[in-house]
Amino acid sequence: MTTGFRAIPPVNRILEEDAIVQLIEAHSRDAVLDLIRQNLDEIRVSVSNGAEPPDLPALVAEIEKRSNKRWRAWPERVINATGVILHTNLGRAPLSDDSIQAMQRAASGYSDLEMDLETGKRGSRQSHISQLMSQVTGAEAALVVNNNASAIMLGLAALAVGKEVIVSRGEAVEIGGGFRIPDVLRQSGATLVEVGTTNRTYARDFDAAITENTGAILSVHASNFKVMGFTSAPTLDELVEVGERRGVPVLHDLGSGCLLDTTPYGLAPEPMPQQSVSAGVELGFFSGDKLLGGPQAGIIIGKKDAVARASSHPLARAIRIDKMSMAALAATVLHYIRDEATSKIPIWRMISATEDELRKQAEAWADVAPNAVSTPSRSAIGGGSLPGETLPTWVTRIPSPQPGAAETMAQRLRSNTPPIVARIEDDAVILDPRTVLPTDESDVRNALKNLARQASK
Numbered sequence: 001m002t003t004g005f006r007a008i009p010p011v012n013r014i015l016e017e018d019a020i021v022q023l024i025e026a027h028s029r030d031a032v033l034d035l036i037r038q039n040l041d042e043i044r045v046s047v048s049n050g051a052e053p054p055d056l057p058a059l060v061a062e063i064e065k066r067s068n069k070r071w072r073a074w075p076e077r078v079i080n081a082t083g084v085i086l087h088t089n090l091g092r093a094p095l096s097d098d099s100i101q102a103m104q105r106a107a108s109g110y111s112d113l114e115m116d117l118e119t120g121k122r123g124s125r126q127s128h129i130s131q132l133m134s135q136v137t138g139a140e141a142a143l144v145v146n147n148n149a150s151a152i153m154l155g156l157a158a159l160a161v162g163k164e165v166i167v168s169r170g171e172a173v174e175i176g177g178g179f180r181i182p183d184v185l186r187q188s189g190a191t192l193v194e195v196g197t198t199n200r201t202y203a204r205d206f207d208a209a210i211t212e213n214t215g216a217i218l219s220v221h222a223s224n225f226k227v228m229g230f231t232s233a234p235t236l237d238e239l240v241e242v243g244e245r246r247g248v249p250v251l252h253d254l255g256s257g258c259l260l261d262t263t264p265y266g267l268a269p270e271p272m273p274q275q276s277v278s279a280g281v282e283l284g285f286f287s288g289d290k291l292l293g294g295p296q297a298g299i300i301i302g303k304k305d306a307v308a309r310a311s312s313h314p315l316a317r318a319i320r321i322d323k324m325s326m327a328a329l330a331a332t333v334l335h336y337i338r339d340e341a342t343s344k345i346p347i348w349r350m351i352s353a354t355e356d357e358l359r360k361q362a363e364a365w366a367d368v369a370p371n372a373v374s375t376p377s378r379s380a381i382g383g384g385s386l387p388g389e390t391l392p393t394w395v396t397r398i399p400s401p402q403p404g405a406a407e408t409m410a411q412r413l414r415s416n417t418p419p420i421v422a423r424i425e426d427d428a429v430i431l432d433p434r435t436v437l438p439t440d441e442s443d444v445r446n447a448l449k450n451l452a453r454q455a456s457k
């Protein structure tokens with residue numbers, strides 16, 4: 001027992017090691033000392049449980065490993081070969097070159113974010129972006145906040161605090177990450193009134209539920225699930241008809257904020273902000289980093305007075321969007337205004353990639369990867385958009401060399417520099433070229449060559 005403790009290398013001795021001296025130079029003495037002490041504490045615990053302490057080289061190697069992990073440049077660039085376009089775990093939408101430059105411009109110096117350069121007076125960070133958003137959606141006004149979840153909270157708090165909000169029973173859903181419509185309503189100070197049934201709800205159900213306490217009708221897009229079979233839901237036009245007749249504003253959570261028609265790509269139609277506006281909703285809410293293809297943001301569009309009420313609510317300041325996201329969003333919206341979204345916005349380039357291009361790429365990778373083939377498959381939209389909707393693609397399929405070893409291969413690809421995230425199907429590693437950015441193509445090819453070299457050993 002005591003000999004175990006005595007065998008633990010002392011701090012002074014550890015600090016003399018070359019590798020540790022280099023770590024101290026790269027980071028700081030205090031930071032490295034902290035890490036050493038933490039590690040030694042853990043070792044003492046395991047020694048008191050009867051384990052042997054590590055020798056000095058092993059301990060130094062462990063400290064190096066931990067410091068490399070903890071103080072690396074983060075988040076790391078990762079290559080998404082999963083075929084899931086809006087991969088929430090990998091940061092949703094990658095940005096266009098123009099958006100990245102706009103972000104850099106906003107970040108690297110001062111900007112006219114809140115100043116009118118003509119008058120030299122204070123301006124609003126919202127006026128420019130709001131005008132662009134109105135232009136692409138046809139809305140009277142727009143307001144941009146941190147994300148769609150906060151946009152919905154703000155809209156409800158501004159228009160329906162202390163009042164009842166009518167929601168279809170089939171739409172009182174959980175969006176993800178604990179964001180549940182009933183909870184959001186409660187948090188924003190409104191009361192949920194559910195109408196209809198899980199599968200069938202009619203406009204007349206809303207009509208019948210309206211009382212003098214009704215603050216709004218809320219329509220929530222089922223963006224991450226699908227109800228099939230014997231179903232019915234009122235159209236937005238029908239809801240607006242009820243709302244206008246009864247003097248109740250209709251709010252619409254669109255989810256994705258898809259400004260382009262998805263049907264030419266063989267996908268189901270996705271609600272479009274332009275359609276919400278022409279249907280006459282009071283407010284519409286959508287994300288910036290889903291099918292819009294921009295940065296994280298929550299966009300509120302709608303009638304001038306309603307947007308003004310949201311803008312002047314104290315919550316608006318609490319969920320204010322930052323300047324870098326704002327800059328990236330403005331640049332993304334310009335792609336739509338210039339009619340160049342499918343060529344400039346990465347997720348739309350991915351969605352519109354042709355099977356021919358994808359097959360060529362999958363074949364080229366299959367030529368260098370161990371025992372691989374190219375084969376038809378499906379890519380997903382992901383990110384809580386278009387559930388169950390897929391696009392035909394071609395993938396490179398690398399079969400497991402021995403049963404159950406696909407995960408080992410996938411792990412090897414994840415430890416590549418840069419890491420490559422693939423998917424596993426039927427004990428084979430699958431790489432979908434659709435979600436791999438053109439600039440990442442050669443990194444994938446080199447990693448596959450390495451995999452082949454390791455396999456032939």
Ligand SMILES: *Cc1c(COP(=O)(O)O)cnc(C)c1O
Pocket residue numbers: 147148149150175220221222223224253254255256286287288297298384
């Ligand atoms: C994704 C989504 C949200 C949340 O949007 P965030 O921008 O992630 O906050 C809300 N409602 C719907 C219908 C969604 O699909």
